[in-house]
Amino acid sequence: MKLSEKAEEVLETMWIAIEEEGGAFFDPEQAGFSVDDPVCRELTGHALVELRQGMLYFRPEGREAGRITIRRHRLAERLMMDVFNIKGEEGDLKACQFEHLLNEGVDTKLCTLLNHPATCPHGKPIPPGDCCLQARQTGDLGVVPLTECKSGQEGEIAYIQTDDSKKMQKLMAMGVLPGNRIRLVQAFPSYIFRVGFSEFAIDTALAREIFVRKQM
Ligand SMILES: [Zn+2]
Ligand SMILES: [Zn+2]
Numbered sequence: 001m002k003l004s005e006k007a008e009e010v011l012e013t014m015w016i017a018i019e020e021e022g023g024a025f026f027d028p029e030q031a032g033f034s035v036d037d038p039v040c041r042e043l044t045g046h047a048l049v050e051l052r053q054g055m056l057y058f059r060p061e062g063r064e065a066g067r068i069t070i071r072r073h074r075l076a077e078r079l080m081m082d083v084f085n086i087k088g089e090e091g092d093l094k095a096c097q098f099e100h101l102l103n104e105g106v107d108t109k110l111c112t113l114l115n116h117p118a119t120c121p122h123g124k125p126i127p128p129g130d131c132c133l134q135a136r137q138t139g140d141l142g143v144v145p146l147t148e149c150k151s152g153q154e155g156e157i158a159y160i161q162t163d164d165s166k167k168m169q170k171l172m173a174m175g176v177l178p179g180n181r182i183r184l185v186q187a188f189p190s191y192i193f194r195v196g197f198s199e200f201a202i203d204t205a206l207a208r209e210i211f212v213r214k215q216m
Contacts, residue, residue, distance in 0.1 A: 015066035074120035
């Protein structure tokens with residue numbers, strides 16, 4: 001089944017409203033379209049949603065389609081913002097366009113490339129795929145910015161994401177190099193981490209640029 005981009009976006013919005021915010025149904029008017037909109041017909045026609053008294057309800061197939069679509073959206077955000085370094089509104093826009101290209105199989109490859117991230121750059125959960133569950137079983141929890149580690153957590157530095165050579169030099173001088181062990185000592189009011197026998201304090205902006213492969 002190939003859905004229109006609009007239908008995929010409605011499923012995503014429904015997923016957030018129902019699965020993440022605990023709503024029982026979804027009011028299409030809140031999302032700016034009416035029940036006469038072709039997108040409603042598309043979704044009910046594929047038996048993904050049910051229309052009752054002007055409200056949309058997930059059918060099980062629709063819930064699963066929403067889960068997969070939101071997963072692709074948030075993986076696409078990770079790719080744009082972490083790997084391509086396209087941030088802000090432009091990153092959001094590019095992610096929205098790219099997610100529709102992620103058909104089955106490609107999303108698994110992207111997830112593996114990104115090391116099965118648990119959250120999007122906005123901190124929202126990425127519903128796990130089979131690839132993620134497998135990776136978690138083997139103890140590989142994925143690559144995350146240092147800002148998403150908890151105090152006391154330890155991992156290996158995967159890469160540094162900055163195009164500012166001064167920042168890069170500063171971090172390298174602290175021993176922040178791919179492959180080195182890093183331990184987050186404190187996350188507030190500034191980030192304090194340990195590399196080797198030394199401790200360093202950095203601000204959030206810089207901490208966000210250090211990507212760590214977390215381990216159990
Ligand atoms: Zn996001
Ligand atoms: Zn995965």
